[in-house]
Amino acid sequence: MVIKVFVATVAGSTAIKKKQQEVVGFLEANRIDFEAKDIACNDDNRQWMRDNVPGEKKPQNGIPLPPQIFNEEQYCGDFESFFDAKEGNEIHVFFGLAPPPSSKEAELSSDLQNGEVPGEEHHISDSSPLIEEKDTPNETQADVVTNSTNSTEAAEEKQEEEAVTEEEDEAEEEQGEEDNES
CATH class of the missing domain: 3.40.30.10 (Glutaredoxin)
Structure with missing residues (x-):
């Protein structure tokens, strides 16, 4: 053609x-x-x-x-x-x-021919990782984006955990202050 x-x-x-x-x-x-x-x-x-x-x-x-x-x-x-x-x-x-x-x-x-749905999430197991973390020039753009996304998600989860911990600490302090006042 x-x-x-x-x-x-x-x-x-x-x-x-x-x-x-x-x-x-x-x-x-x-x-x-x-x-x-x-x-x-x-x-x-x-x-x-x-x-x-x-x-x-x-x-x-x-x-x-x-x-x-x-x-x-x-x-x-x-x-x-x-x-x-x-x-x-x-x-x-x-x-x-x-x-x-x-x-x-x-x-x-290839995904369409194999019956996979584009955009469908793939689950990562310990036995067969979909994405290898590597620092080589062969790292693909998809690997970089996925690794960046995973890092961002991990950072967001950590911030949420810290916020929950702070709220719990503040609630305990307020309870302690109320107990001391009584």
């Missing part, structure tokens, strides 16, 4: 040029196969793009602006859709590509 990016090599708008460069640059940087299809110099490309952008994605004037992105014949979206997918770490889903094996998208896909 090849990603097709419809661009205008002769674009009067700086904003359009920047959007096109961002999409093409991203694809190049991530070594995703693509073809840049020029709509400024090729009437067939321009007509194909206009005919294949879904009606609900066309602007009011009916002429979609570049960049428009397709996976073969399947419409992926425009720049805004691309940007949202990139920010949401769902870029491979956006392009209709299989995620690389080490990505969160691949893990999510």
